[in-house]
Amino acid sequence: MNKSVTVSAPGKLMLFGEHAVVYNHPCLVTAVDQRMKATVELLNAQEFQLVAVDVKVAGYKKTLTELGKGNIPKGAQFVEIALKNIAETYPLSSGFKITTSSEFSSQFGFGSSSASTVCTIKAVTELLNLKLSKKEVFDLAFKTVLGIQGKGSGFDVAAAVYGGTLYFVTGGKIIEPLNLTRLPLIVGYSGVKADTVTLINIVKETSDKYPELIESIYTNIEMLVKQAKPAIIAQGWQTVGNLMNVNQGYLEALGVSTKKLSAMIYSAKDAGAYGAKLSGAGGGDCMIALAPEGKRKAVEEAIAQAGGQIISIKTNAEGIRVEI
Numbered sequence: 001m002n003k004s005v006t007v008s009a010p011g012k013l014m015l016f017g018e019h020a021v022v023y024n025h026p027c028l029v030t031a032v033d034q035r036m037k038a039t040v041e042l043l044n045a046q047e048f049q050l051v052a053v054d055v056k057v058a059g060y061k062k063t064l065t066e067l068g069k070g071n072i073p074k075g076a077q078f079v080e081i082a083l084k085n086i087a088e089t090y091p092l093s094s095g096f097k098i099t100t101s102s103e104f105s106s107q108f109g110f111g112s113s114s115a116s117t118v119c120t121i122k123a124v125t126e127l128l129n130l131k132l133s134k135k136e137v138f139d140l141a142f143k144t145v146l147g148i149q150g151k152g153s154g155f156d157v158a159a160a161v162y163g164g165t166l167y168f169v170t171g172g173k174i175i176e177p178l179n180l181t182r183l184p185l186i187v188g189y190s191g192v193k194a195d196t197v198t199l200i201n202i203v204k205e206t207s208d209k210y211p212e213l214i215e216s217i218y219t220n221i222e223m224l225v226k227q228a229k230p231a232i233i234a235q236g237w238q239t240v241g242n243l244m245n246v247n248q249g250y251l252e253a254l255g256v257s258t259k260k261l262s263a264m265i266y267s268a269k270d271a272g273a274y275g276a277k278l279s280g281a282g283g284g285d286c287m288i289a290l291a292p293e294g295k296r297k298a299v300e301e302a303i304a305q306a307g308g309q310i311i312s313i314k315t316n317a318e319g320i321r322v323e324i
């Protein structure tokens with residue numbers, strides 16, 4: 001048996017359908033080529049050890065029987081609960097040292113918690129020779145993330161596991177890879193870290209007050225997601241851009257855009273983008289824009305002028321993989 005395994009998984013960007021996807025509607029998500037990595041080593045001691053320098057965890061350890069108990073530092077939660085959930089189904093006969101590292105900042109909203117959960121589950125189960133299917137990795141990772149956050153659709157977990165660009169319905173009811181070769185997005189970071197659960201709760205409050213109104217917004221978002229899917233595959237960028245603008249309008253209506261995100265989005269459109277919208281929960285994190293190749297530079301400069309930081313990524317990246 002191997003003594004150590006390294007696994008990597010991509011980050012993600014939401015393309016269409018955020019928030020509605022929490023409530024049984026579809027979304028479109030793409031994996032990005034900035035990756036999270038986890039190396040898992042077998043230990044003789046019945047111990048869990050964690051080094052996750054990116055989230056300020058070093059020298060953290062506890063016995064396997066203590067997994068999930070006591071005060072768990074924020075940076076250790078996802079990896080520790082992932083291991084606990086594995087142990088519930090597949091009893092562990094040895095300990096593990098887990099080291100995670102990321103090519104992207106956990107501030108961007110690229111899904112570092114979900115990606116580290118997915119990497120942990122894949123690496124530990126590989127080391128135990130369990131050969132889980134992608135769906136089994138997804139289910140265990142989604143259970144872990146939902147157990148910690150209490151809310152969420154699992155789209156970020158699916159992007160980390162499957163990679164590519166996915167049509168996804170809440171909880172993995174549908175996980176459908178789209179066959180595409182190109183999706184030339186421009187990504188701008190707002191400089192503000194958003195908290196997904198806080199944003200989900202803000203939308204929930206509005207939806208408790210105006211349930212029919214908000215549900216009809218979700219239904220309209222579903223309609224545009226379903227139109228965006230073939231348009232992305234056909235590389236009909238003008239249509240995709242138009243639908244991004246419509247989706248952004250609904251996100252404004254849900255109350256999750258910010259002055260800064262809106263300024264970046266309007267600047268991108270003024271500079272010739274086909275369309276632009278926030279990506280993810282809102283409240284900060286990133287916006288995305290789609291522009292004709294000849295206008296790409298001008299759009300990037302306009303986003304930077306509005307105070308955004310351009311993040312250079314490739315979309316449609318490979319899903320989880322064992323590193324040699």
Ligand code: MEV
Nearest residue numbers: 018019152153154280281
């Ligand atoms: C957050 O990036 C996107 C949300 O739809 C939450 C989720 O789907 O888990 C707001």
